[in-house]
Amino acid sequence: MEGKQLGNRSSKENNIKQTFWPGNRRGAGGVGGCSRLMGGQKHSPLAVRLEANGTMEHGKLTEALKAEARQLGFDLVGVCPAGPPPHLKAFQQWLQAGYAGQMHYFHRRVLAYEHPRFLLKGVRSLVMLGMNYRTVEPQATATGQGRISRYAWGSDYHELIRRRLRRLAQWLVQQVPEAKVRGVVDTAPLLERSFAQQAGLGWIGKNTVLIHPRLGSYLFLAGLLTTVELVYDEPFDRQHCGRCQACLDACPTGALVAPYVLDARRCISYLTIELRQMPPQELRLKMGDWLFGCDRCQEVCPWNRPPVVLEERGRYESGKVSQNWESWNHLPVVSEEAAFYPGPGCNPANAVEILGLTEDQFRERFRGSPLWRAKRAGILRNAALVLGNRPSEQGLAALCQALQDKDPMVRAACAWALGRYPDPKARYALQHALTAERVEQVRQEIQNSLQDLLC
Ligand code: SF4
């Protein structure tokens, strides 16, 4: 998500030190349904008017392109010129500080982040797009249940957005046949949030997420890069966090080490999605019942107040936040995309059941879902940690069973979780497992838990 824009940055914006692009707070891979596109591509209501020389004038083309994007189901659309992303230096500092943890792909592609021309030769404009994924509200979890981040409740958004980007790209090429275009959603080296701010879609909050004044921060971001010159929007150069720091106070693991600075190595999203090993000891209890991702720093954000409040907000925020408020009133604060609504067992998830999934069952259940990214071993590890943090009878039985799992990381997580069960069955299962376990790290987890239970 990320220049006339470069010169227009406000002093507040310059205070933004860092933003985090978690392929995790959003994930990857899969399929998606698309309620708005059923019945085929709809046509822009805005008539395309060509100039005498056969091309559309920049302003009209930009407006028609935006109308087409909205027609395709993008809630937010703005355009900015191609240039170095405003947050490039902060991003580089973030990498140098080691905050990316094991997400080595950031380091491997660090040069490509410097300019979108590394994604599309001759690029002049970035059309930045946002889709609201807020649907129903999260259900409270009972013992044996875990929470999944909202963005991952439905089918994987990448495929859905890619299809729409392709249609938008086709539309643009129909208007400007010599145009080169490239759609980007999440996986290319583009600081999407930084460009989204430049395109006027919102500001980057202290929780490092892009926030739109009406829609809040439950937004998927994407970009269409093109060699076509368009008319650019004003950057969103106001910062509406003010003195609030609710997100920093609420983060269970202290991952927001300063306003706008996220240490991904401590972030539950990273720990449950990206990390391919056991999370550090000192963070495991703090991960609570999060099975995949974490929304805590967004849940507490006043800009994500419940939909009913959001609907009312225009009355008192109009004029205070932005003179644009009226132009946002049509935006639904709850998404109309069927694909983003929770699938069965997602809100919340049954950690006991998940911990018992075989490879085939895992594939059947999670292929095409954002949870696929963490793979079976990651999801079962997370389920075990949830059951360790929320002990129950059923959880105990499931953990004892999965202590025999074929994957050492799952066994290690079960061993740790059983250490939270002051029950003779847990101790017996650990002692029994120790006699057969050959992997040193798992043995260590078992021994630590036995020690905890004997204390
Ligand atoms: S609350 Fe903390 S752990 Fe959770 S997503 Fe935000 S920064 Fe990460």
Ligand code: SF4
């Ligand atoms: S919780 Fe407060 S400080 Fe954090 S992003 Fe929201 S408004 Fe900004």
